[in-house]
Amino acid sequence: MAQFQQLLDPAAGSLVFSAVLAAVPLTSLFVMLGILKWPAYRAALVSLAMSVVLAVAVWRMPVLQATSATLEGALYGVFPILWILINAIWLYRLTEVTGWFAVLGDKIRSISDDQRIQAILIAFCFGALLESLAGFGAPVAISAAMLMAAGMKPVKAAVVSLLANTAPVAFGAMAAPIITLSSVTGLDLHTLSQMAGRQTPFVAVFVPFILVFLVDGRRGLRETWAVALVAGVTFGLAQFVTSNFIAVEITDIVAAVVTVAAVLVAVRILKPASSTPTDIEEPEGISGPPPRDTGTTVVRPVSTEAPAKRSTLGALAPYLIIIGVFSISQLPVVKPWLAAHGSWIFHWPGLDIVDATGKPLSAQTFKLDHLKATGTLLLLSGLLVMGMYRISPREAVRVYRDTLVTLRYTIVTVSAVLALAFVMNLSGQTQSLGFALASAGGLFALLSPLIGWIGVAITGSDTSSNSLFGLLQATAADQAGLSQVLMAATNSSAGVLGKMLSPQNLAVAAAAVGMVGREGEIFRKLIGWSLGMLAVFTVFVYLQSTDVLGWMVP
Known part of the structure; x- marks a missing residue:
């Protein structure tokens, strides 16, 4: 060749x-x-x-090498990206068919029935926490589903979740973007972390304001600007302090947790004018018609257990399990073991490419994570959810099959x-x-x-x-x-x-x-x-x- x-x-x-x-x-x-x-x-x-x-x-470019590059990119799309998405959606649908997803919606509304506050707490704060641990689309998929559970319309839930997934991305997946940047440029990691931490907070400050505007237009800004300001400033300040003075890897974890606490306190103290889902404005072009029914997922009737038994802990359990599994994967004992045994690295066949200066391209080396992959950790989380919710393997496989059909x-x-x-x-x-x-x-x-x-x-x-x-x-x-x-x-x-x-x-x-x-x-x-x-x-x-x-x- x-x-x-x-x-x-x-x-x-x-x-x-x-x-x-x-x-x-x-x-x-x-x-x-x-x-x-x-x-x-x-x-x-x-x-x-x-x-x-x-x-x-x-x-x-030779035809065979162009073909090989196409196949490499397609496989990268399947693994790790689609492997993450499929397992994230499957886990979400396990909660849906058992009725726990509806319970989660009730619990979220019990904290605040205001969709503007929900957008900040779920899409901005919880989404940032998921971004810090997983990334690659999982925060968008899960936060959008949670917003829908709380009663938000599908188009709006998607738009809000995508826009909220901006502020945490530079430090997402345990600061993988900054670490990669340091490796390819040769610049000091801490210095790059400091610089990014003096830029991204200015994005974070604006995002909550945009979210409440997307949810409720000008009225949303007028009635909840103070809470949005608390969320944006707290998140940005936490990003700055953590990335500049503590550790780049935990920047988004610290920012997300601190901001959740700050927003909950702000809601209690500031008491923004309440707007229920039924009287929320629909900014032009945001709501859209309802989504098409794919007919692929059959939802079981929600359990009629007493409300006390359908606990908040049970409704949050899948997300707590996700956080727990990903946190364990980052422990000093576990992370090196996964790094040593959880990947296959090989030269992609059919490629022999150098750049304009004659340097071989790193993209020719394919890293196939298996045990340490985000999608694998989500699959493990789903198996734990199956056991906790007592979902039979047969039903779990049916839901997985329906997920694949829906995502075709x-x-x-x-x-x-x-x-x-x-x-x-x-x-x-x-x-x-x-x-x-x-x-x-x-x-x-x-x-x-x-x-x-x-x-x-x-x-x-x-x-x-x-x-x-x-x-x-x-x-x-x-x-x-x-x-x-x-x-x-x-x-x-x-x-x-x-x-x-x-x-x-x-x-x-x-x-x-x-x-x-x-x-x-x-x-x-x-x-x-x-x-x-x-x-x-x-x-x-x-x-x-x-x-x-x-x-x-x-």
């Missing part, structure tokens, strides 16, 4: 023209989702085909999107796009956030985006006379704003609320918020690159 070396400017020797062509699959995907209103699986397959054609015809289009979507990402990355399309943006010289500070945003929008993962663009950001910053730490951290901090629009995360949210095939509808609700937050954050980063806010750079 002949070695393939990536080309940065294969289209007429022009980096700019090459970058324009490289952007075609991604922009086409967004057009098909947002304007043409195609189902996500169809849009993803067409975009994948475009990328493969460009890889072979323009970037001169989501499986195609996620596999195709990750195949698209791998083809773009391995063929050199993504690098052409990134280097074109990085050639802006002193204006690079204005483009750096966009590069991070694109990276997460393509891959659906802040970790993957840092692996892809982290070194590029640091190198371009050095050439432009800017801080390498600032620009590298920006790749991660700004990247989180693209996660809500990533096709794979849209597919996760749509599947969680029973809206498979309507991902484009959710996309259109979020694109304005994503781009607006990116624009504001870009100004903030630019000021950090100047004397105005340069004192914030460690």
